[in-house]
Amino acid sequence: MKLLALTPALMGLVAFAQASTITYTTVTGFFLQDETATDASTFDYTAVNFGLLNRTYPADQKLKHAKELTQWERFYNQVEQLNDESHSDIEYKVLFLGRHGEGWHNAAQTYYGDAAWNCYWAEENGNSTATWMDAELTDNGVDQALVAHNFWQKEIDEQRIHTPDNYFVSPLTRTLQTANYTFTDLKFPKGAAKFSPLIKELFREGISIHTCDHRHPRSYIHDLFPEWPIEKGFSEEDELWNGVTAETSAAQDVRSTTVLDEVFFTSASSKKDSFVSVTSHSGEISSILRVVGHRTFSLNTGAVIPVLVKAERDAKAKATTTSVAWTTSAHCTVPPLTSVTACVCPSSAVPVTTPLVTDV
Template sequence: MGEELGWRHGDADGGRPTHLKYTTVTGFFLQDDPTTDPSTFDYTKVNLGLINRTYPTDELFDPHGRRMQWERFAYYVDSLNRECGGGVAYKVLIIGRHGEGYHNVAEAHYGTEAWDCYWSLLDGDGTLVWDDAELTPIGRDQAQIAHDFWSTALTVAKIPAPESYYSSPLQRCIQTANVTFDGLDLPATRPFKPVVKELLRESIGVHTCDRRHPKSWISANYPSVSFESDFPDLDPLWKADERETFSARVVRMAELLDEVFEGDGNTWISFSSHSGAIGATLEALGHRGFGLTTGGVIPVLVRAEVMRGERRGRGEAPTRPPECTVNPGRMAKV
């Protein structure tokens, strides 16, 4: 079990401003190794990327060498939280990208330039619909691959099941999380109860695939999910004429991390998210860039520490939809 960091803007420092500093603790996963190529990486073949190594706690926890790698790593992470003292906490974030959605198919078909300037502004093209895009059959298969991986890893590799599950409000992530985790033989103390968080979504604005449905619609169509407190019915963030910048997305994901580290005492956390949001999350965590294919997963061991002063950095202003320089209907397939 981890810790909630009750830092709330100065509580830990006599009322003066404070913030959480996030650091990726490297040397435990292949994904944080600069020599690992993201384009060819397959988490299902390498134990989610956990490196086969020893830990300082092995002599105490596993003196006879009988424990599995994940068991020894979990014990080591627990020891970090036991020994770190106040103002510091460690969590293992298991961040998954949704499976292929119909918007991914459309962008591949029309090309990124035509997608960004024209097609992404529409709800569909008369054949495909990508407004709050659903998973394609391939996307569901990718989520099923993740389900099968977890089914084996829980029992054979002894990977700890997540204690908390968070999902983007966009339905491709909810669908991916449901296919991945529903029906697994999970511990009774760690049931799959996904919580929808507003800030875990993809880049905000312009693209209709990133405009969420109302809360009432999500609840009716995905009754297994619950919502963070004060989750509004209508999407308060999406605008048709403004697109969130990368730097603003990093600020948003840092705020999301603050919410999780401040309010969730669990150590093992699952995020079901998007490529852009994951890239910004890794940036906020000080992790190297690591692009995930649809259905990909990246675990990160994170250290959070309460620091004096306000967090530096502001997001750049949103951008307008780009002007089309070619006829988007005649763009060649990429």
């Protein structure tokens, strides 16, 4: 589905959408993350070659020196063959979906506990020791991004992996920082695409009333990384966050479909740009996985999941408009009384649905 008229008035209440003409499916059998036996909570992508399975491919038969190639070289050749032999309305891409490293909002949620965080503290800009509105990375988060950096370099050096042809990044600060630490100063293979990520609004985290989901202005983002391109039409102020209404999972999946439609079938040579990096967030990556039909696979902060996606375009499909509602979220106006499983506001402070932070 394609979002229409992304205005504050509309996005604060309902997402209007036009049905997508592209169907996405995950092509399984290539990564450990595809398999139900793989436990996401303990999975370490750096220990298992990004999860790429050790196997032969149909495309190996056409290689003269297949035994001399690494697993990633042969897999890239397999993806190329899939694209070469497919109809013009079918496209295959490998999405490297990377979650940002730990941010100050993650640390605060751990400190306060889920219940108190969700119904009060997440609606604040921060406390006396930390700020989590559009949170920056903690020192631990920087270290996690550097783990990804070092692993990419190892894969380049030892596996001769084909590095991404295109890079995309969410506009939130923690993802911008993660992408920077991960890919800047890598010793890329000869002829590799330059790391110059396109900042795209719709790859952001699921939009809740939490201030960590409220992005900085466009000018702030540009000043952080002035050489990185920002997509056309990107607004100066955040028009999607209002501190009152939040995306439902259905609304977020509409958004994720829209942004994937902007990644696939982009040009006549789009099939050749088959490896794509997206630095994003846990909620948004979960949404993308739902859209492409992948099994649920939650990422730890700083982790990466590659997914082989088949996109099939229906040129004869007729556009239809639909709508997906957002929801209001009640929260406390003062620090709550909490239990293990729920948040309870003090009796003198009933839950409200107005923003705690007024400078939005």
